[in-house]
Amino acid sequence: xxxxxxxxxxxxxxxxxxxxxVQMTRHSNMMIFGTNTVVGVRAGVNATSVPEVAIGxxxxxxxxxxxxxxxxxxxxxxxxxxxxxxxxxxxxxxxSYAGQQGFIVxxxxxxxxxxxxxMLDSYSVLASFGGxxxxxxxxxxxxxxxxxxxxxYFATGLAAQTLALNGGAAVVAAGSTAERAxxxxxxxxxxxxxxxxxxxxxxxxxxxxxxxxxxxxxQLRRWTLAQKVETALGKSSDKPAIADLLMSDDGKGQxxxxxxxxxxxxxxxxxxILKGK
Amino acid sequence: xxxxxxxxxxxxxxxxxxxxxxxxxxxxxxxxxxxGLAAVDVKALGLGWDQGVWVGGRHGNWVIADPAECQLLxxxxxxxxxxNAARVxxxxxxxxACVADYTKH
Numbered sequence: 616x617x618x619x620x621x622x623x624x625x626x627x628x629x630x631x632x633x634x635x636x637v638q639m640t641r642h643s644n645m646m647i648f649g650t651n652t653v654v655g656v657r658a659g660v661n662a663t664s665v666p667e668v669a670i671g672x673x674x675x676x677x678x679x680x681x682x683x684x685x686x687x688x689x690x691x692x693x694x695x696x697x698x699x700x701x702x703x704x705x706x707x708x709x710x711s712y713a714g715q716q717g718f719i720v721x722x723x724x725x726x727x728x729x730x731x732x733x734m735l736d737s738y739s740v741l742a743s744f745g746g747x748x749x750x751x752x753x754x755x756x757x758x759x760x761x762x763x764x765x766x767x768y769f770a771t772g773l774a775a776q777t778l779a780l781n782g783g784a785a786v787v788a789a790g791s792t793a794e795r796a797x798x799x800x801x802x803x804x805x806x807x808x809x810x811x812x813x814x815x816x817x818x819x820x821x822x823x824x825x826x827x828x829x830x831x832x833x834q835l836r837r838w839t840l841a842q843k844v845e846t847a848l849g850k851s852s853d854k855p856a857i858a859d860l861l862m863s864d865d866g867k868g869q870x871x872x873x874x875x876x877x878x879x880x881x882x883x884x885x886x887x888i889l890k891g892k
Numbered sequence: 893x894x895x896x897x898x899x900x901x902x903x904x905x906x907x908x909x910x911x912x913x914x915x916x917x918x919x920x921x922x923x924x925x926x927x928g929l930a931a932v933d934v935k936a937l938g939l940g941w942d943q944g945v946w947v948g949g950r951h952g953n954w955v956i957a958d959p960a961e962c963q964l965l966x967x968x969x970x971x972x973x974x975x976n977a978a979r980v981x982x983x984x985x986x987x988x989a990c991v992a993d994y995t996k997h
Contacts, residue, residue, distance in 0.1 A: 648967065649932075649954030651942070659944010 647679040822869040825876065826857070837876075844875040914940040914950075930956045931992055955992045967992045 657669045826841060828834050841857050857872070916938010923931055933953040940946055955967060 646957045647954060648957070649952060651950065651952040653946050653948060653950045655946060655948015655950075657944060657946040657948075659942070659946075661943075 645679075647677075649677060651675040651677075822873045822876075825873060840879055841872065841876060844872060844879050912940060912942040912952075914938065916940070929958070929992065932956070 651674070653669070653673045654671070657673050659667070661667050826834070826837055828837060838857070845857055912934075914934070914936040916936055918934065918936045918938070921933040931954065934951070936950045937948075939948075940950065
């Protein structure tokens with residue numbers, strides 16, 4: 616009986632170890648950004664290896680940002696590369712020049728150079744840890760309520776430089792703050808005026824107008840772009856999803872696609888839209 | 893049953909290694925990676941290990957980006973941020989930008 620129990624536990628343990636795993640491909644020089652939220656009890660060490668016990672609600676926000684490149688080792692048999700990464704050797708790797716200003720860039724460094732080649736800085740990250748909260752009060756005024764948005768963010772490198780120059784804090788604003796910021800400086804795109812996400816200007820454009828432009832070449836371009844955005848938003852491009860969307864009364868879906876198109880139209884070269892969930 | 897009730901994730905970043913173990917109800921969402929951008933969303937109810945043991949509910953979402961492909965990474969969590977991101981992207985002048993969109997439609 617005991618032996619059978621041991622076997623059962625061993626089988627259960629091995630199945631647990633072998634199942635449900637997500638193994639990310641071994642990366643080099645990856646930037647990781649994310650959050651962890653635990654509701655319950657947590658006992659362990661924090662990011663600075665200090666022991667701690669948390670009961671109730673604990674939230675971690677973290678970023679791992681590479682500043683110096685890692686390279687694959689060449690110490691395998693016959694000079695083959697091993698699946699092992701090591702810091703780039705500053706002594707051996709030559710220096711290169713980049714940008715209009717002729718910046719001295721060491722290949723070991725991960726840097727960004729702006730379009731005109733006049734600004735150089737480290738890898739840029741702009742992230743928001745936004746949240747919202749609200750409450751009601753019954754004392755005095757039973758209808759009293761309040762809600763607010765919190766937008767915590769950080770920016771590094773060229774993003775931080777440009778944000779400081781252009782006052783781009785609105786990008787990380789939350790809730791009504793963002794809507795006010797967008798309304799204050801509305802986006803303009805080929806005659807399209809949108810005061811904020813999802814709120815199409817009554818005198819402006821709809822998805823139907825955007826896709827139904829008279830010029831056939833421009834119409835084809837917009838439809839192709841719409842298909843890409845639709846795919847990025849998680850819908851298959853081989854289905855007539857856009858046509859169905861136009862025929863339906865799904866205003867929310869149409870606004871989502873139109874907003875995605877505006878993002879795509881404004882994007883610099885190389886923009887990738889990844890649908891999270 | 894054990895297959896359904898367990899999960900773990902491992903991320904290697906050079907010499908940095910992060911392993912997480914989940915026991916209980918686990919849901920892992922990984923959208924299809926685009927170029928150098930990937931994302932992982934894990935929701936779990938039970939217990940697990942991540943630099944310490946935890947018991948209860950846990951929700952983590954992580955964005956993994958390759959600096960070579962994404963010199964600028966923007967994480968947006970609300971539709972309003974998405975609209976504003978478009979405006980700021982225009983002024984960023986970044987050659988390679990990636991957007992992780994967590995807004996719900």
